[in-house]
Amino acid sequence: xxxxxxxxxxxxxxxxxxxxxxxxxxxxxxxxxxxxxxxxxxxxxxxxxxxxxxxxxxxxxxxxxxxxxxxxxxxxxxxxxxxxxxxxxxxxxxxxxxxxxxxxx
Numbered sequence: 560x561x562x563x564x565x566x567x568x569x570x571x572x573x574x575x576x577x578x579x580x581x582x583x584x585x586x587x588x589x590x591x592x593x594x595x596x597x598x599x600x601x602x603x604x605x606x607x608x609x610x611x612x613x614x615x616x617x618x619x620x621x622x623x624x625x626x627x628x629x630x631x632x633x634x635x636x637x638x639x640x641x642x643x644x645x646x647x648x649x650x651x652x653x654x655x656x657x658x659x660x661x662x663x664x
Contacts, residue, residue: 578599580637610630614630618637
């Protein structure tokens with residue numbers, strides 16, 4: 560008998576983001592519960608919790624249209640977010656380097 564170990568929360572988050580990036584579409588919660596279980600092995604019981612954490616972290620966008628709630632994430636947004644963070648950190652590094660140089664002098 561093999562004991563199958565479940566996925567960690569981080570693995571589920573990664574798999575769900577991969578799912579969004581592969582599909583490049585928007586989904587309702589019911590669709591995500593079915594598709595993520597079938598394609599990514601994420602149990603339908605945990606899809607809502609994982610999705611909520613991704614929305615809270617700003618990795619997945621959500622919008623309520625009428626009575627329906629839609630979720631989506633596109634690879635371009637993740638890239639732009641990473642690029643902006645890199646630019647911010649680079650400018651902060653340059654500021655601190657200049658400040659350090661002033662203090663040394």
